[in-house]
Amino acid sequence: MTALDDQSTRLPKSKLILLCFGLQIALFLSFIDSTSVSTILPIVGSELDATNSITWAGTAFLVANTSFQVITSRLSDCFGRKIVLIGSLFLFALGDLLAGFARNKVWLYCSRAIAGIGGGGINSLSMIIMSDVVTLRERGQYQSLLGIGIAMGSGVGPFLGAVLAEKATWRWTFWIIAPLSALTMLLIHYTVPLKPVSGDLKEKLSRMxxxxxxxxxxxxxxxxxxxxxxxxxxxxxxxxxxxxxxxxxxxxxxxxxxxxxxxxFPLFPGRLLLNRNVCLLLIQTWLVGIVYYGGIYFVPLYLQNVQGYSPILSAALLLPLVLGQVLTTTISGYVVKFSNRTWSSFFVGFLLWTAGQSAQLCFRENTAKGVIVGCLILQGFGIGSTIQSTLVLAQASGPSSDRAVVTGVRNFARTSGGAIGLAIGNSILQNVFLSNLPAGLPEADAEELAINFEHIQMLDKHLAVGVRDAYMQGLKDVFIFFVPVVVICLLMCAFIKDLPLDAPALPMLPANKTDGSLPDCIDTTSEENKSIPTAAIPVLQMMEKVRKS
Structure with missing residues (x-):
C-alpha cells in the first residue's frame, strides 16, 4: 500500500486570511460549547430532575470529544480534510440542537455525546488544515491566531451560559450554537481548499x-x-x-x-514514541491538560461557592485570564515566526504559568478581586505562550505524513489529561471537604452538600461559614496538586530539543508491511532513500532493531 497523500497546498494571502477566520470561528464555537455548560448545570439538573447525575452532561461531551480526536485526524488522511471537518461541524450542530430540546437526562447526555464527537473533529481538523496551508515557519503565527479563537471561546462560554440561563433559558445556550455552526459549515465549504485524495472508496476505506x-x-x-x-x-x-x-x-x-x-496506517504509529521530542511533548501536553482544564473548572467553583459571586460575575472575572492568553498567543506566534524557533516561547510560558499557579495558593475566603485578577492574568500569559508553540514543535519533529496524527494524538493527550485531572481534583475536593465539615452539621445535610453545594443556602449562618471554610480547604489542596504538575512541565523543557523551522521536512513515509515490519526506508544507500535527513536515520534504524528483537 502506498503512502498517504500529501494534502499540503498554498493559498493567496487573501484566501488564507479568510480560511483562518473560518477555522477560528469553528474553534470559537467548539470551546464556547465545552465551557458554557459548567455554569448552567445546576439549573438544567433541577429542570430535568437530574441533580444527582447532571455532571454526566459534561462527562459525556468530554469522553466523546477525547475519544474521536485521533480517529477524525486519521479519517482526514484517508478521505480528505474538508469533508471530515464539515461532517464534524454537522454532528456538532446536531448534538447541540438536540440538547436544546432535551426532555430528560438520557436525551441530554446522548445529545452532548454527539456534540462531543463533532467538537473533537473540529479541534483537530482546524489545526491540521492550518498546518497544511502554511509553511512550518509560518505555523507559529497562524496557529496562534487559532489559539485566539480557543481562548475567546473558553472565556465567552461561561459568561454566555450564565447570561442566557438567567435572562432567558438554558436551552438557548445550545440552540444558539446550531445555526452559527451551520453558517460556519458554509464558510468552511467555500474557504477550505479541496485537494482530492487518490483512490476509490474501497481503497480509502482500506486505509483506515x-x-x-x-x-x-x-x-x-x-x-x-x-x-x-x-x-x-x-x-x-x-x-x-x-x-x-x-x-x-x-x-x-x-x-x-x-x-x-x-x-x-496506524492511528498511533509506534515511531512517535521513539522520537524524543514528540514523546516528551505529548507527555508534557497531557500534564498541561490536567492544569488547563482544572483551572477552567475549579476557579469558577472557588468564585461562586467560596466568594459567593454570581455565575455572571464569576465568568466576568475569568476574562482577564482570556485576555492574557490572547495577548501572549499573538505575541508568541510572531516570536516563533521571526526567531524561527519555538523553545524560548514555551519555556517563558511555563515560567509565567508556574508563577501564576503558585500565586493562586494565596486564594482565601476574603481574597480581593485585584489579587484574583492578577493571578489569572499571569496564568493567561503562560497558557498563551505554550499551547500553540508546543504543537508547532511537535509537528516539526516528525515527517509530514505524521502531521495529522501528531496533531490528533496531541489533542487527545490534552483532553484525556484534562479528564483525569478533573477526576483527581474532584476526588481531592470531596474527600477534604467532607472530612473538614463542622462537627455540628447533620449527616443528611453533609450528604446533600456532597452532591449539591447550593444546599448551603438552607443552613444556619454559623454552619454555613464552617462549610465554606471546609470547601476552601478542599480547593486549596486541589490548587496545591496543580503546582508540581506545572513545575514538571517547566523542567521537561530542558530535555526538549529546539529545532529550526526552516529545516527540510522529513519525507512522507509509506505504509507498514503486512507482516508488521517497517517500510523499506532503512537502507540509506539506496538512491530512493538518499533524501532522508541524517537526523532521522538513527530513529528509523532503532525501530528496525526493536522489531527484530
Missing part, C-alpha cells in the same frame, strides 16, 4: 485502521467513564468500575498489538 479505532474507543470510554464517575456516581470498588477498568486495560493491550502488527 478500523480495528484500532474500535479498540481506541473502548479503551478511552472504559477508562475515562469510571475515572469521571468513580467516588460520586459509582463507588470505586463497585463491579461496574472494576469491570470497565479491566475491559479498558485489555483494550489498551489489544490496541498496542493492532497498531504494531496489523494496521497499515
Amino acid at each position: 485502521d478500523w480495528i484500532g479505532s474500535a479498540l481506541s474507543q473502548a479503551m478511552t470510554v472504559c477508562i475515562l467513564v469510571p475515572l469521571s464517575g468513580g467516588g460520586s456516581t459509582f463507588a470505586w470498588n463497585s463491579s461496574i468500575v472494576i469491570s470497565l477498568f479491566v475491559i479498558g486495560g485489555i483494550s489498551v493491550i489489544g490496541f498496542i498489538l493492532v497498531e504494531r502488527y496489523l494496521a497499515a
Whole structure:
C-alpha cells in the first residue's frame, strides 16, 4: 500500500486570511460549547430532575470529544480534510440542537455525546488544515491566531451560559450554537481548499485502521467513564468500575498489538514514541491538560461557592485570564515566526504559568478581586505562550505524513489529561471537604452538600461559614496538586530539543508491511532513500532493531 497523500497546498494571502477566520470561528464555537455548560448545570439538573447525575452532561461531551480526536485526524488522511471537518461541524450542530430540546437526562447526555464527537473533529481538523496551508515557519503565527479563537471561546462560554440561563433559558445556550455552526459549515465549504485524495472508496476505506479505532474507543470510554464517575456516581470498588477498568486495560493491550502488527496506517504509529521530542511533548501536553482544564473548572467553583459571586460575575472575572492568553498567543506566534524557533516561547510560558499557579495558593475566603485578577492574568500569559508553540514543535519533529496524527494524538493527550485531572481534583475536593465539615452539621445535610453545594443556602449562618471554610480547604489542596504538575512541565523543557523551522521536512513515509515490519526506508544507500535527513536515520534504524528483537 502506498503512502498517504500529501494534502499540503498554498493559498493567496487573501484566501488564507479568510480560511483562518473560518477555522477560528469553528474553534470559537467548539470551546464556547465545552465551557458554557459548567455554569448552567445546576439549573438544567433541577429542570430535568437530574441533580444527582447532571455532571454526566459534561462527562459525556468530554469522553466523546477525547475519544474521536485521533480517529477524525486519521479519517482526514484517508478521505480528505474538508469533508471530515464539515461532517464534524454537522454532528456538532446536531448534538447541540438536540440538547436544546432535551426532555430528560438520557436525551441530554446522548445529545452532548454527539456534540462531543463533532467538537473533537473540529479541534483537530482546524489545526491540521492550518498546518497544511502554511509553511512550518509560518505555523507559529497562524496557529496562534487559532489559539485566539480557543481562548475567546473558553472565556465567552461561561459568561454566555450564565447570561442566557438567567435572562432567558438554558436551552438557548445550545440552540444558539446550531445555526452559527451551520453558517460556519458554509464558510468552511467555500474557504477550505479541496485537494482530492487518490483512490476509490474501497481503497480509502482500506486505509483506515478500523480495528484500532474500535479498540481506541473502548479503551478511552472504559477508562475515562469510571475515572469521571468513580467516588460520586459509582463507588470505586463497585463491579461496574472494576469491570470497565479491566475491559479498558485489555483494550489498551489489544490496541498496542493492532497498531504494531496489523494496521497499515496506524492511528498511533509506534515511531512517535521513539522520537524524543514528540514523546516528551505529548507527555508534557497531557500534564498541561490536567492544569488547563482544572483551572477552567475549579476557579469558577472557588468564585461562586467560596466568594459567593454570581455565575455572571464569576465568568466576568475569568476574562482577564482570556485576555492574557490572547495577548501572549499573538505575541508568541510572531516570536516563533521571526526567531524561527519555538523553545524560548514555551519555556517563558511555563515560567509565567508556574508563577501564576503558585500565586493562586494565596486564594482565601476574603481574597480581593485585584489579587484574583492578577493571578489569572499571569496564568493567561503562560497558557498563551505554550499551547500553540508546543504543537508547532511537535509537528516539526516528525515527517509530514505524521502531521495529522501528531496533531490528533496531541489533542487527545490534552483532553484525556484534562479528564483525569478533573477526576483527581474532584476526588481531592470531596474527600477534604467532607472530612473538614463542622462537627455540628447533620449527616443528611453533609450528604446533600456532597452532591449539591447550593444546599448551603438552607443552613444556619454559623454552619454555613464552617462549610465554606471546609470547601476552601478542599480547593486549596486541589490548587496545591496543580503546582508540581506545572513545575514538571517547566523542567521537561530542558530535555526538549529546539529545532529550526526552516529545516527540510522529513519525507512522507509509506505504509507498514503486512507482516508488521517497517517500510523499506532503512537502507540509506539506496538512491530512493538518499533524501532522508541524517537526523532521522538513527530513529528509523532503532525501530528496525526493536522489531527484530
